[in-house]
Amino acid sequence: MQYIPNILFLIALVVGVGFFTMNIRKVIRNIKLGHGVDTSDHKAERWGNVFRIALGQSKMVVRPIPGLLHIVVYVGFIIINIEVMEIVIDGIFGTHRIFSFLGPVYDFLIASFEILALLVLVGVILFWTRRNVQKLKRFWAREMTEWPKNDGNFILYFEMILMVLFLTMNAADLQLQQMGAAHYTQAGSFPVSSFIAPLFENFSEATLIIIERTAWWLHILGILIFLNYLYWSKHLHIMLAFPNVYFGKVVPKGKFKNLEAVTNEVKLMMDPNADPFAAPAEGAEAPAKFGASDVMDLNQIQLLNAYTCTECGRCTSECPANITGKKLSPRKIMMDTRDRLEEVGKNITKNGEFKPDGKQLLGDYILHEELWACTTCNACVEACPVSIDPLSIIMDMRQYLVMEQSAAPMELNGAMTNIENNGAPWPYNQMDRLNWKNEA
Structure with missing residues (x-):
């Protein structure tokens, strides 16, 4: 009988960690649906970004209050x-405070944990107030539907409860230590829970043990539940922020990638010795699809970005298109990409492979109007605290519209025609470019 709690604990631990591992494998599988990207370059800079941005939270403190x-x-x-x-x-193993042999070091650790628990509790309450009482605009945008709003609150409630359970467990433990209860080693320093312990002064030893054990069990089970909840939550970024920052953009933000197929075609056109009518070389690959219309057309870093999005809305609050009332929200771009990727993943889980479902990211999730509202200013990329790049997805989908569907807006088609004919986006002959001087 005495081993039943240990067996139950072991079962809960295996089930919790096992279920989490299964879901994380799904995330990895879904990310691998994207095209591979060579990230072997700039290793020193990448690791520097991890320590500065992910670990050091340097981009969070740009807004000091929420950052701190x-x-x-x-x-x-x-x-x-x-x-x-x-x-x-x-x-x-059925022990209690197994690390108590560390003596003063253990006392220092427990005291530090308690002070941090109190600070976390205060911080979480302030975050809840900002979200639900102050109602900051970026938390109530149109893409923040019922689930995203609830998800943010659920995590805050989780953290509140876990911190209260931690302090309650320690307070009951402290009282049992002072009573000399068997199995409760006198160890640890309790600067916060010592203020709670007097509430338990008139409780019997048996009652205190029930309180302490209940808080202990709920605390560890709560952590396992929290761990598994991450898969459905924006708070998956707790784990993914570090690899996402490592794989983040390290070239200048204004630099766009060139398509190799297009570059080769331009070189061919400029080669006076080339035969434009020559047949493709034997074994040559067919031209790749230009741009992206669905998540499978994106690369693995872009899909990792989608899972890492914290839905904080900093990107959208900095977006000039959004500020001026246009439909574009960089946060929505990332949320839509993640939602579509999850839908594709469920399709694969159900069928063993992806079965066409008549839907795609472009059109069913992200509208043309949203894509063409983007000014490509990179404000969203600069604002993101975990190095997410919504602009890369926008540009890949624009590329698909232009190069695969010839669906550019009329104004853009006119500008491109003028560049082709006049060497400038304006409808004036090159010889007339300087006529504006004569009109001034």
Whole structure:
């Protein structure tokens, strides 16, 4: 009988970690649906970005108040969960505070965890207030439908409950230590829960053990539930932000990629010795599809971007097209890409391979109007705290519209025709370019 709690704990741990692993494998499979990208370049710069942007949160503190709150919650939540290692060992082997032999070091750690838990609790409450009482505009945009709004709150509630359970567990534990209860080693320093412990002064030892054990179980089960909830939540960025920043853009933001097929065609046209009517070389690959109309046409980094999006809305709040009332929202571009990718993934899971479903990212999720509203200013890319690049997806889909469907807006077609004929986007002969001087 005495081993039943250990067995139950082990089952919960295996099920929780196993289910999480299964879902993460789906994420990896879905990301691999995209085209491969060579990211072997600029390794030093990439690692520098990881330490500066992902670990150092340098782009978060551009907005000081939410940035500092995020650092407190992020660092506090991660460090506090170092104690999960002790909880796991205690749960498997039936020990209690297995690391208490560390003495003063252990006291310092527990005290640090408690102070951080309090700071996390305060930070989460302030975040909830900003989202639901202050109602910041970027959290209530049109793409923030019922689920995205609820998801943000669910995570905040999770974190509140986990911190309260952690402090309650320690407060009951402290009271049991002071009572000299068996199995409760006198260890740890409790600067926060010591203020809660007096609430338990008149409780019996048996009642305190029930409170402490209940808080302990709910805390670890809550962490396992939180871990598995990440798959459905925008908070998957907790794990993906680091690789996403590493694989982020390291070339100048204004630099666009050249299509090799188009470059080769231009070189052929400029080669006076080339035969434009020559048949393709034997074994030559057929021309690739230009641009992207669905998620399978994007590259793996763009799909990783979609899963990493935090839905914070900083990109949209900086977007000049959005600010002036146009339909474009860079955040929506990323959310739509992720939603379509998940839909494709479910299709593959159900059928063993992707079966055409009559839908695609372009048109069914992202409208032409949204794409052509973009000014390509890179404000969204600069604003993103985890190096997401919505502009690359927009440009690939524009490229598809122009090169595959000849569906550019009339104004753009006119400008391109003028460039072809006049060497400039305006409908004037090159010889007349300077006539404006005479009219001034």
